[in-house]
Amino acid sequence: MAAQWPALSAGRSERVLTAQGAVGDLALLARVERLAGLLDSLGLQRIASRLDNGVEWLVLDLAIRHLGGAHVPLPTFFSDEQVAHALASSAAQAMLVAEGAGARPGTRSLAPLLAGTGLSGWALEHAELALPAGTACVTYTSGTTGRPKGVCLDAPALMTVAGSLVEASARIAPQRHLCLMPLSTLLENVAGLYATLLADAQIALPSLAEIGYTGASGLDVPSLLRCLHRYQPQSVILVPQLLLALVMAAEQGAPLPSSLRYLAVGGGRVGPGLLARAQALGLPVFEGYGLTECASVVCLNRPDAARTGSVGQPLPHAQVDIDDGEILVHGVKALGYLGGETLAPGPIRTGDLGHIDEAGFVHVTGRRKNVFITAFGRNVSPEWVESELLSHPALAQAVVWGEAQADNVAVLWPRRPDLDAAAIARALAEVNAGLPDYARVARFVRADAPFSAADGLMTANGRPRREAILARYQAQVDAAYRNPLNVPATGVSPCASTTP
Template sequence: MSPEVQRFKEALRKHAEEKTAHIALWGDRLHLDYATLYAEVIDRQQRLREAQVNVLALALDNGPELLLWDLAALFEGLTCLTLPPFFSAAQRQHCLEQSRAELLLAEDGQEAPLQAAGYERQGEFWRRRFDGPSILPPGTAKLTFTSGTTGTPKGVCLGADSLLRVARELEQASHSSNPRHHLALLPLGILLENLGCYAALYAGATLSLPSQKTLGIQGASGVDAPTLLGCLAQRQPESLILVPQLLLLLVGAAEQRLFNPASLRFAAVGGAKVSLELLQRAQRLGLPVYEGYGLSECASVVCLNRPGAHRPGSVGQPLPHVRVHLAADGEVLIEGSLLLGYLGEPERVERWWHSGDIGEFDSDGYLYLKGRKKHQFVTSYGRNVNPEWVEAELTQRSHIAQAFVYGEALPRNHALLWPHRPDCSDSQLDAAVAQANEALPDYAQVHHWTRLQHPFTPANGLLTANGRPRREAIVERYRDLLCPTVHSEESSS
């Protein structure tokens, strides 16, 4: 057992002795105190030892059961793969095949796809035998698959020490706020939330793990707002991890007095660009929101704003466990807590990880991200524009649900827009674009926009499973529209 794993396990054992009646896990109905949590993890660790496997896959919804098995695999030294619920059936099968997971725990109702993938039910587990040597790098504790832009998930192999160092840094980042109740909004198949749960357990806090159904969350982007707000009102969490669209939902609800953020002490937001205007709206409401930045390949969080070191608009200063510097072209390079390698690929030997993100530091060491290096386009006036920056300004306002901005070799930038509501008028969309343009320099502003007849979705091939635009596919689909010399039948402004 590595030093970091031993340290984490000892922290849980100490909580079990000193916080015997303190609620550790709160599921849909189940409550577990720290003493019971520790005993249940040890019991599952023994069951995994008896199973004599190397890789455990978990196809479970958020809840105590998922986390107990996750911890048991960590302490037993197995590789754990938690399948995101928003992955398609084909993507899940790909992950299982590539990981060679011999043992799997799944929700009821998954019998047909598991049998089709070669698994057989044996007691509480699903089992499958794989021939040949493992393709996992030695020491892989967590295997997380990125959905990527091509649709074929790519396996990121991470060691336990890297993961737990990040979890400790997350606990320390929120320590001065002293949140005693963390609620997991995101699926534990998302590495950031998984480590956020570890951080809460390190702190001896209560960890709420309602199912995604209880939260009103479906897939990568479906949210039933009244259900989510009702759950938050009932549970009164003190810390959350958010993606920008969930932050937008909470800010909008708070502005309409449908959500009271008074219980919140610390809310981290990341996963995509957050507009400064949205952060300022949150700040005016008293929402303690701290933007951060990370990558799966760096065991999640790299930089984070935090109490006493907060600069809205930046993603914060690098956390103590990493070093960050910029390449000559502004690309963010990272050292520390890096992946062991990609699944099935040669072992990684580079000291610095090339993130693919463009950034700049201010004089106090706060990092500001400018977008993805590969997504930049150059206008016909020679100005570099990162579309994600512009799209964040558009979508984190009241009317625009989806935006795609294009301007390669063009004198004026064009946006494809999908509204939040079908009754949203063109004049409301035009006002939202004008408002976003006020926060942008002239070369990055949207000069033309088109109201789409259909949204971008995974089903039509224009969105990844976790909600990112497939840029090449969108350009190909709307090439005639984006080219200024060809007439379009869709309504444009």
């Protein structure tokens, strides 16, 4: 049975925490009801937004839920072309942005009508487009191209997953959650906002700049640490790169808040080396797994049921099976895609490879479509190799490839731009020492700049768009295979350090 939309209890005087102060239930409820009335008077039911993290995002989302409308949240890092595609494909009636952002030329401004809400925006010319009945949210998958696919989800799906997450964390019952991911990301939307409200806990909503994000992919770690200490959260959601940043900071002596009790990590494979380093620091890290088509989280390690190296057992609303090595998920399911594309009957075929152990823990080993076969006939899942590379302190981003080749190449970006080729090569050799010969990286191409969502090379959750990256650096990859190996033969102890 799906949980109901979270109602504000009117009992917390500090429900939402921001740099500007706290907002209690009564004030929040009043803002939601006022905005819902304004949107209703304007006849708006399908509303796109492009907002920074903050109270305005939450108020707008709850107001749209109150109306029974559909929210189309767009990441702030979307390019103009991606925004145009999303608005056209969703047939949104209006685009709402932060107050003061202005309106686009040639459109009808809604700013005067939204005065005092912290929002501005403009009406949109839109085609008549029927969404699947009951659509409450249109969220865009990460995809592998510059044109993300819109997924339609209904309220019961979203709230069922949120309710499962509350149940999964009941043993700890975090009382303050800090949103570190953009709220336009379905994972933070469902697990950070809805689950926290259902649990009657506090939500800390700093802006992305306060968290330390710079541009589409940069992260200022000192700002992130200040944010954690300021809000003293008990729970946060991290992508692997954020977890690595915290682990490296702690290893270098930076104190982390003692309040942390539940660090959920997902959005990409987490290398066992990184998990071991986090555990050595005493960080309460719990890896999970989910898909947009399943309304986010499917499996999660939890305090009373955790196994390192797995993504946890399925949540109560989901059932996981394996068919020919591929993970299948039964249970909560999206209504369909924009454009009329439907989901096939039966379980969702995830395209992810994995297995389920004797205790019911799910292990994800890679993507079926990403597996490449070397010239010696060995199947290699690049996610496995990449997770090992990114556990090294010298390496920040990497994509590995070796289809029909005698050895493998990595397109990568170092953690410090001043690291030279020799230091990068030593780092790769150290990682290779812990890998079987067929999975080792023998050549590398240094990227011109960090992979980012803005340039179409990363997803919203921080995963590499490997096809786009390999296409961007195809000439350099080809040249690397014409030139001698640029990674020394393995023989270096995997415990040796290459940090300059």
